[in-house]
Amino acid sequence: MSAVAPILEVRGIRIRRGGEDVLNLPHLAVAPGETLSLIGPNGAGKSTLLLGLSGIEQPCAGELLFRGERVPAGAAALAYRRRVAMVFQEPLLFDTTVFGNVAAGLKLRSLPQAEIARRATESLDRFKVRHLADRSARTLSGGEAQRVSLARALAVAPEILLLDEPFAALDPPAREELLEDLAHTLHATGTTTVFATHDRTEAQRIADRVAVLDCGRLRQIGTAEDVLRRPVDSFVAAFVGVENLLPVRLMASGAGGAFAAVLGAGGALEGGTTTGCVFFEIGGAAPGMLLGSEGLLCIRPEDVLVAAPGDRRGSSLNQLQGTVASVVAQGPFLKVSIDCGMRIVAAVSGHVARAISVEPGSAVTIALRPADLYVIPRG
Amino acid sequence: MELIWQGIREAFGLIFGFDAEVWRISLLSLRISGTATFISLFLGVSAGTALALTRFPGRRLLVSLVNTGMGLPPVVVGLFVSISLWRNGPLGVLGLLYTPTAMIIAQSVIATPIVTGISLAAIQQLPPKLRLQILALGATRWQMVRLLLREARLPLLAAVMAGFGGVISEVGASIMVGGNIKGSTRVLTTATVMETGRGNFDIAIALSVILLLLTFAVNYLLTRIQQAERPR
Numbered sequence: 386m387s388a389v390a391p392i393l394e395v396r397g398i399r400i401r402r403g404g405e406d407v408l409n410l411p412h413l414a415v416a417p418g419e420t421l422s423l424i425g426p427n428g429a430g431k432s433t434l435l436l437g438l439s440g441i442e443q444p445c446a447g448e449l450l451f452r453g454e455r456v457p458a459g460a461a462a463l464a465y466r467r468r469v470a471m472v473f474q475e476p477l478l479f480d481t482t483v484f485g486n487v488a489a490g491l492k493l494r495s496l497p498q499a500e501i502a503r504r505a506t507e508s509l510d511r512f513k514v515r516h517l518a519d520r521s522a523r524t525l526s527g528g529e530a531q532r533v534s535l536a537r538a539l540a541v542a543p544e545i546l547l548l549d550e551p552f553a554a555l556d557p558p559a560r561e562e563l564l565e566d567l568a569h570t571l572h573a574t575g576t577t578t579v580f581a582t583h584d585r586t587e588a589q590r591i592a593d594r595v596a597v598l599d600c601g602r603l604r605q606i607g608t609a610e611d612v613l614r615r616p617v618d619s620f621v622a623a624f625v626g627v628e629n630l631l632p633v634r635l636m637a638s639g640a641g642g643a644f645a646a647v648l649g650a651g652g653a654l655e656g657g658t659t660t661g662c663v664f665f666e667i668g669g670a671a672p673g674m675l676l677g678s679e680g681l682l683c684i685r686p687e688d689v690l691v692a693a694p695g696d697r698r699g700s701s702l703n704q705l706q707g708t709v710a711s712v713v714a715q716g717p718f719l720k721v722s723i724d725c726g727m728r729i730v731a732a733v734s735g736h737v738a739r740a741i742s743v744e745p746g747s748a749v750t751i752a753l754r755p756a757d758l759y760v761i762p763r764g
Numbered sequence: 765m766e767l768i769w770q771g772i773r774e775a776f777g778l779i780f781g782f783d784a785e786v787w788r789i790s791l792l793s794l795r796i797s798g799t800a801t802f803i804s805l806f807l808g809v810s811a812g813t814a815l816a817l818t819r820f821p822g823r824r825l826l827v828s829l830v831n832t833g834m835g836l837p838p839v840v841v842g843l844f845v846s847i848s849l850w851r852n853g854p855l856g857v858l859g860l861l862y863t864p865t866a867m868i869i870a871q872s873v874i875a876t877p878i879v880t881g882i883s884l885a886a887i888q889q890l891p892p893k894l895r896l897q898i899l900a901l902g903a904t905r906w907q908m909v910r911l912l913l914r915e916a917r918l919p920l921l922a923a924v925m926a927g928f929g930g931v932i933s934e935v936g937a938s939i940m941v942g943g944n945i946k947g948s949t950r951v952l953t954t955a956t957v958m959e960t961g962r963g964n965f966d967i968a969i970a971l972s973v974i975l976l977l978l979t980f981a982v983n984y985l986l987t988r989i990q991q992a993e994r995p996r
Contacts, residue, residue, distance in 0.1 A: 471900035490901040
């Protein structure tokens with residue numbers, strides 16, 4: 386993170402429900418204009434953190450700082466709450482017109498009518514729902530309703546926007562379109578945003594940084610590239626889509642590079658010879674890991690290059706011969722499970738699959754770029 | 765059957781013949797039950813909203829009591845209000861027994877649990893996160909309550925109709941605390957009971973028809989308000 390003073394800072398916040406800690410966050414800082422994505426499974430504490438950041442839910446310990454000033458508790462937090470807006474997974478529109486909804490936050494601030502009309506119209510325009518202004522909110526589709534909900538939140542020109550999985554209930558085309566418009570709006574307005582989602586691709590699309598939460602605790606925070614490529618542990622790795630976690634031992638480097646030996650795996654090397662041990666040249670390992678220590682090698686399915694048998698791609702070190710064990714269609718890709726002395730899952734596009742005939746039983750070569758391989762501590 | 769038709773003809777005769785006594789008891793019925801409904805609306809909506817939005821020990825017991833109160837027998841209310849207002853009772857010094865005010869008090873006691881119970885259900889049936897969404901838009905606590913009540917306006921108007929329907933039609937408490945005194949506390953229900961007792965079925969039917977028409981008119985008006993101004 387840059388050295389800019391944070392607009393929002395959490396210090397030792399704990400939120401308890403039913404006698405249990407649902408959020409325990411020693412520290413979190415959000416820079417002005419930054420978009421921070423919170424990712425994590427259901428029940429990770431994402432919504433609770435957003436409610437804590439909104440000033441609505443009071444923590445039992447710790448403090449929230451806005452521009453370096455402590456946010457007070459209770460009714461005194463109103464001034465802070467009016468600088469923040471939040472959008473939930475459900476649109477939660479009022480039973481009135483679309484315009485009435487978008488103007489709601491402005492009316493609560495007792496702004497002059499002309500100002501309300503101007504700002505509401507501007508926000509309706511921004512989210513392309515001005516033509517719906519006179520419609521009843523009850524008659525909107527899911528996508529339209531969520532657009533209105535976002536327009537309502539941004540109409541008050543918040544300094545901080547909190548988004549609690551706002552696209553989770555939308556169909557893929559509506560989600561794509563709205564994500565695009567939201568990204569554009571956030572860029573244009575420079576609004577600091579904290580965006581909770583369980584979809585890492587959404588997080589990747591609009592976030593400057595990604596924070597992974599689990600069981601109310603922060604597991605990792607960093608750029609999307611950091612979190613996706615260099616997860617701190619197996620939980621984060623699995624959550625961010627690292628489907629191949631191979632037990633390895635870190636080995637001494639031979640010529641400047643780092644190497645990992647896959648434990649308990651024999652492999653069929655390029656050329657058809659078998660070996661009792663498989664080595665991979667890797668891009669790096671988690672800080673603090675010593676040579677000789679055991680860890681887990683992270684390989685993302687989309688980083689596994691699948692080619693026809695005997696097809697040579699660069700260094701032979703990270704190439705293995707294998708047999709396709711299973712093929713499962715998953716969205717635009719085929720998820721191909723390959724047996725090459727160990728089981729490796731690869732994401733293959735339909736085009737490649739047709740070109741090299743990827744089907745159960747067929748022989749393939751897999752290749753891995755060292756830069757895509759990262760070792761994390763075991764356990 | 766002939767008796768009923770005769771009663772209906774009599775009713776229209778009394779209404780359009782501008783029978784002074786019938787008009788007086790009709791207007792008194794409306795005034796007493798209308799006032800009691802307003803009082804119960806104020807007390808019931810406030811209590812229902814508070815019960816819906818707060819959590820405290822004993823809340824469930826209180827909600828159960830409110831729900832029980834929705835079926836409070838008017839004669840029981842009449843009995844306890846009579847005892848309270850009796851000359852030697854705790855509020856006897858006010859001298860309210862056998863006055864329209866006593867009837868308003870009794871009818872308010874009957875209608876308040878009805879309005880409270882329906883208001884509580886009306887607020888609770890709103891999406892649970894709506895309260896958070898309103899606060900997240902920068903509302904104060906009072907603004908939040910106002911917006912929640914606005915969102916629940918349809919069932920709240922149903923609460924008004926149920927409260928009014930409960931008190932305009934009750935007779936037990938009115939007769940016990942009002943005494944059915946001609947020119948003072950005689951209302952449509954007590955007059956109907958009296959005329960039936962005397963064997964004047966045609967007048968009793970006429971009064972019943974007027975009571976039904978009055979109830980319909982008030983509910984029609986409330987329904988118009990309830991269904992109006994909803995955007996298409």
